[in-house]
Amino acid sequence: MPRYKLTIAYDGTEFVGWQKQEPPATEHPTLPTLEHRGEDGRERVALRTVQHVVEQAVRETVREPVDVVGASRTDSGVHAKGQVAAFTSHPDPERGVGWPAERGTDTLVRALNSRLPRDVLVHKAEIVDESFNPIGGAVEKEYTYTIVAGPVRPLWDRSYVFHTWYELDGPRMKAAAAALVGEHDFAAFASANHGRKTTVRTVFTCDVSEQAGDSEKRFVIRVRGNGFLYNMVRIIAGTIMEAGRSSEQGVPRITPEQITTALANGDRTLAGPTLPPQGLRLEWVRYG
8 A cells, every 4th residue: 555745836826725625515606516515414515725636636547535635734825836745545456446656656746747737736756654644744844935025016926926015124124034033932923713732833944035126126035944823924924024114213113022022922913914825835845
């Protein structure tokens, strides 16, 4: 029973996130209903999620009803360069189902990509131990958030960056990012419905790179940690952006000292706004 690890990239623009969602059909009357019903007996529909389309491609390829589990529940509109997912196959030559190891992972990748929509791509497939857990086994992840600041809004990459008209100060943003490094209680940097037992996380690195253009500045915030809370990276990005902004009096809207205070007392009002999803991308997930 080989277990396969998939490394997946996707453009999240037209997806409602990674996680499968099957709401009642009455909420989406224009979508086709599923063959199965919910526990309440009501008809269900499948929203367009990355997990759903990948799982459908895998099931068509291996011809068995496998479940595909992903490492990170990226939100609607969020992109990924290195999402990780896994499934276990149960080959049965007599019935012609499953994907035996001898068929090869390169062939599996080609077969999956031929069945996936154009906004999803499997980069790599590997055979892993049967105990491999893409969620619980992850030891660190890296996200990037890209902000474009300037008087001209971006056109061609507008689905992959967040644009602000405000002028931003790079050195102040770097100082704010540095204040987030370490093991902290990130309650002030998470949505209220984060659904986790603890809000303590470790951020290994948080930095900001700056690239100047003819009429814009592009800032890439790179955050690497052992785990992230719901909307945590988007709130970190909003906080760092506000640190780069100045008030009418010319002082920073958020200082590193305020960030330290927010970490200490969990006050969400001391952190910045939750930036939109399109600037966020999951870069990679590493396992021990």
